[in-house]
Each structure stands twice: as structure tokens, then as C-alpha cells.
Amino acid sequence: MxxxxxxxxxxxxxxxxxxxxxxxxxxxxxxxxxxxxxxxxxxxxxxxxxxxxxxxxxxxxxxxxxxxxxxxxxxxxxxxNPEGGSYKPFDADTSSRRFRLGLSHVAQLVMFPEIVAALRRSAPLVQLDSVDLDPSTGNLLESGKLDLAIGYTIDLHHGFYQQRLFAENYSCIARADHPRVSKALTRKQFLQEQHLALVAPTTGHSRLDKALEERGVQRKVAVRVSSFLGLERIITSTDLLAIVPSRLARTLALGGRILPLELPFPSLSYEVRQYWHERYHHDAGNSWMRKLIFDMFTNLPPAFTYQADGRTGSPDPASAPG
Known part of the structure; x- marks a missing residue:
């Protein structure tokens, strides 16, 4: 030997x-x-x-x-190495490290563009990959093939950290020129109209049907999809309604073709968190990325404020995420 x-x-x-x-x-x-x-x-x-x-x-x-x-x-x-693994230094100004984020489809549409923009400003050489959340997410985090996962409660075993970012609720969306729906949505209208529904068992959205059932709400589901990707085109070309996270409703409404509406019954809410494995808790780059995301998204205000007359507006720009 x-x-x-x-x-x-x-x-x-x-x-x-x-x-x-x-x-x-x-x-x-x-x-x-x-x-x-x-x-x-x-x-x-x-x-x-x-x-x-x-x-x-x-x-x-x-x-x-x-x-x-x-x-x-x-x-x-x-x-x-008492720092527990911080053997690879990280300098945001010069690093070309590639970070891999596991994101729900909603986070890809709503959060990822803001993260990309923030990185272009604070770490211009850093590279970024977006990966779908799936049953292998935990193994990918443990192996280092994913740096962070962001979304609703993810089924992870012992050895993972999690950090709350913000609470989210739901809104309804329709096309802006919908022939029967405008400004305020009544319970009768909601029940009469046909809907598009997301079927995604591994996401927090899977709780929605159960929550609606508890509230005595039965949708007329005409179309089911496995992802919100491509949702805007479907809604703008039909008279379908869809329940989506409120921040996604705000994002889709920016183009003027989607109308965001308050649900005509109490909505459920859920928490969006970021997750990482304990092996990388002290990793300098991982720690930097976690802090960037936390500072950007922690305790965001509601995506919409609802007026007594049924009008829907955006929150004060000063309180909107940067």
C-alpha cells in the first residue's frame, strides 16, 4: 500500500x-x-x-x-476546513460560475426574468440555468447538479434547508374583451363560464381543487393542461376562464390582452420558499445566490389590490419588487 x-x-x-x-x-x-x-x-x-x-x-x-x-x-x-465547505471562493464581480435553479413553471414566468435582470447588474459574468421541478429535485440538490429549488412545498427528506420568500394567493383571468366578464366577476358568472384547469400533481397548484371543493365551488372544466406555459395564447383566443397565482395574473396582464379578476369567494394562499441541501449551506456562491433571491422576493406585497367597486389595480410602485 x-x-x-x-x-x-x-x-x-x-x-x-x-x-x-x-x-x-x-x-x-x-x-x-x-x-x-x-x-x-x-x-x-x-x-x-x-x-x-x-x-x-x-x-x-x-x-x-x-x-x-x-x-x-x-x-x-x-x-x-472549519467553514464547512466554502473551499471555492466567490466574487460576484468576476465569477463566471454557472448556477442551476429548479423552478416551478410559475416561478419561471414570474420570478426568473427578475433574477436574470438582477444578475446582469450585480454579477454580469455569472451564467444561469432554469430547470423544471420534478421528483428528482432532491437528488439533484444533494449532488450539486442544482444549487437551489424555488416553489411551493417540495417533498424533501432530512438534510435540506428551506427559507420562506413570500405568500401567494390566486386570481382569475379572462381575455380583456371577454363578452360576458368585465371588471368584477360574480360567483354566478364564475360557475356558468367554462374553465381551463392546470393538472400538476407535483406542484402546490394541486391543492386548488380540494380548496374549491371545500368552498362549495365546482368549475365547468373544458380544458386541462399540464403547464401554464402557453396559457396566455389559449385564454386570449377563447372565452375560457382560469385560476392562476396572482403574480402570474399580474405578469400576463402587462400586455393588455389579459384581464385579472378577484375570485368571487375566499381564496386560498400558499408560501413560496427556496430550498438547498446542507452540503452547500456554507458554499460561498450558493450563499450569495440565496441572499440575492431572498432580498428580491422576501415579504412581497399582494400582486393586486382590490377596490370595493370591483376595479383591480397594481400595488403602489414603491412597494413592487425591483
Missing amino acids: AHSKLDLYDFLLLREIRAARSVTGASEQIGLSQPAVSIRLGRLRDHFDDPLFVRTSEGMMATPFLEKLLPHIEQAINLL
Whole structure:
């Protein structure tokens, strides 16, 4: 067995390959090139006289020897790097790091454009990817293939942090020149008109039908979709109504073709949060991105203010998100 000296990067490399299940993923996290990671891994295999990782259909999996060694590796990392993983410095002015955000479709339409604009101002070289939320979101966060996830309650197991951003409620939308609906929407109109409904079991919107049922509301659903992407075109070319998150209603109304309306019954609300894995809680770049998003979206005011005469208006511009 070889007895070469080990350093922090060796321990980090083993931890990151196990999490990412690939040499490429590990190299992105610890800031070493892929050839450098491969060379170090070869030396570690010689040092421990064990393959450490084997290739499988699910990526590179740790050997039983390495699995038993990992708790001791974590202890070594904590001793050598008390910051808990902030081994990769982050400078917003010069960094070209690529961040990957897992977003609900509503967040992609409403929040993502604002995040992109903020990054262009404060971190012009940073790159940004938007990824759909799905059942693999937790695994992607844990492996580092996603930096953050943003949306309604996401089913994540132990080891994740979450942070409340803002509360959201629902509004109804119709085309601006709808022949029977204008300004205020009555309960009778709501029940008589045909509707478009979103069917998305993995999102917070899945609670809507149950909430409507509890309020004695039964929609005449003529069209069902699996995403709000393309919603504006459907609504503007039909007489259908749709219930959407209020901030999405505001976004769609900006073009003047969509009419946002207050629901004629008490609406449910939900909280939008951001989520990340504890492995990246102290990562300098992840921490910077979390703070940027929190500062932009925390405790937003209601997307619309509703007047007693049924008119719908935007909140005071001073309180709108920047």
C-alpha cells in the first residue's frame, strides 16, 4: 500500500465524486480540472489499495471500503476546513460560475426574468440555468447538479434547508374583451363560464381543487393542461376562464390582452420558499445566490389590490419588487 500524503482536496474529491457520481461533477464543485481529478483519484486508489469507486448504470458508486471511510473523511474535512465547505471562493464581480435553479413553471414566468435582470447588474459574468421541478429535485440538490429549488412545498427528506420568500394567493383571468366578464366577476358568472384547469400533481397548484371543493365551488372544466406555459395564447383566443397565482395574473396582464379578476369567494394562499441541501449551506456562491433571491422576493406585497367597486389595480410602485 502506498503512503503518499493526503490533503483537503483529496478528501473533498472523494466526497464530491460520491455525491455527483461522476468525475466531471466533482471537478465542477471543487474547482479542479477533470484531468487533475482523475490523477488524484488514481493516487488515492493506490494509497488505500482499493478501487474506491466502480462504474454502474447509475454512475460511479462508492465501494464498501469507501462507504466505511466516509464518516472519517467528513471529520477530516471539518478539521481542515472549519467553514464547512466554502473551499471555492466567490466574487460576484468576476465569477463566471454557472448556477442551476429548479423552478416551478410559475416561478419561471414570474420570478426568473427578475433574477436574470438582477444578475446582469450585480454579477454580469455569472451564467444561469432554469430547470423544471420534478421528483428528482432532491437528488439533484444533494449532488450539486442544482444549487437551489424555488416553489411551493417540495417533498424533501432530512438534510435540506428551506427559507420562506413570500405568500401567494390566486386570481382569475379572462381575455380583456371577454363578452360576458368585465371588471368584477360574480360567483354566478364564475360557475356558468367554462374553465381551463392546470393538472400538476407535483406542484402546490394541486391543492386548488380540494380548496374549491371545500368552498362549495365546482368549475365547468373544458380544458386541462399540464403547464401554464402557453396559457396566455389559449385564454386570449377563447372565452375560457382560469385560476392562476396572482403574480402570474399580474405578469400576463402587462400586455393588455389579459384581464385579472378577484375570485368571487375566499381564496386560498400558499408560501413560496427556496430550498438547498446542507452540503452547500456554507458554499460561498450558493450563499450569495440565496441572499440575492431572498432580498428580491422576501415579504412581497399582494400582486393586486382590490377596490370595493370591483376595479383591480397594481400595488403602489414603491412597494413592487425591483
